[in-house]
Amino acid sequence: MNSPKLSTNPAYPELAAPRAWTLHDVAPAAFIVVWSTGYLVSKVAVAHGGPFTVLVLRFAAAALAFAALAALGRAGWPPLRTLGHSAVVGLLTLALQFTGLYTGLALGASAGIAALVIGAMPIGVSILATLSGDSLTRRQWLGL
DSSP, rough: OOOOOOOOHHHHHGGGGGOOOHHEEEEEEEEHHHHHHHHHHHHHHHHOHHHHHHHHHHHHHHHHHHHHHHHHTTTTOOOOHHHHHHHHHHHHIIIIHHHHHHHHHHTTTTTHHHHHHHHHHHHHHHHHHTTTTTOEEEOHHHHH
């Protein structure tokens, strides 16, 4: 049985030796899988635990993952003021958003409706900002 000879000629990439998968090949697909299953996993999680329990476990897991990444990357600590600001912003945005999300899922909302509501938030905020006197550029509206 004759197998084709491997080529190093860029005109014939199909004859080149197969290359190993890299993080750049796998990361986009992994991100899409993790991101798109988040609402479904949340719906299952709140069926087996309370919304606040799921919230605490999710943020604890995220904190541990980021702490490990920071340690591996030898990242320095931000100034205390920046750290405090980040904590307040995180509590007021993410914690409130996910508390509402998990409570809604626990009360029977579907994962699809929850995803639509969360996904529509930037548009709703932009409309409220416009109604309150702020102006958005065409580029900003296009980005939505």
